Amino acid sequence: EVQLLESGGGLVQPGGSLRLSCAASGFTFNNYAMSWVRLAPGKGLEWVSVISGSGENTYYAGSMKGRITISRDNSKNTLSLQMNSLRAEDSAVYYCARAALSNCYSPTDFWGQGTLVTVSS
């Protein structure tokens, strides 16, 4: 059974940092690209970042580019998102999601339950 379990969310002050993690199981992790997508209160889904199965290729949304780094450890089946210089508008549920293929340009076919990030003083 495919499982994605996010962790690392919480309350952080503006300008602060947070590192989200996603533990994957039930599939061959390095065969799939992985993404982060967020849902802010009262808003729609927003794509954040994607990393290829090998980790060689990474892409970021413009709204967070320069402030975030996506990475993966294929030996530990773990996906991470380092977020710096956080702003109030970054408050959202952050979902870890699996792409259907190893390359980034494929649909997202499985999602975790999400982890809540709140940026507030």
Next chain:
Amino acid sequence: DIVMTQSPDSLAVSLGERATINCKSSQSVLYSSDSKNYLGWYQQKQGQPPKLLISWASTRESGVPDRFSGSGSGTDFSLTISSLQAEDVAVYYCQQHFSVPFTFGPGTKVDIK
């Protein structure tokens, strides 16, 4: 960036009736090399993560009821629920994965009339 628009913003349909959601991309998401439209449809119910319903514009995912169908090509797409059921109440999103950033449409809320 490719801008995705959806219409309507919301719709209320009687049980058993048809619901159609439209999605338009600001540029084509049809990749000539493989003739695939890089467009997916997602369903998100309240308090749950999104679920992929339709991939490559028209391929229904395994386990998705056949009342859901996707169509379209290039820049114009639609998702149809042929006979709305109570469990279909959700927000529906289209997303292009043709070019980064992989943008979503703003969502269409579907309710029961």
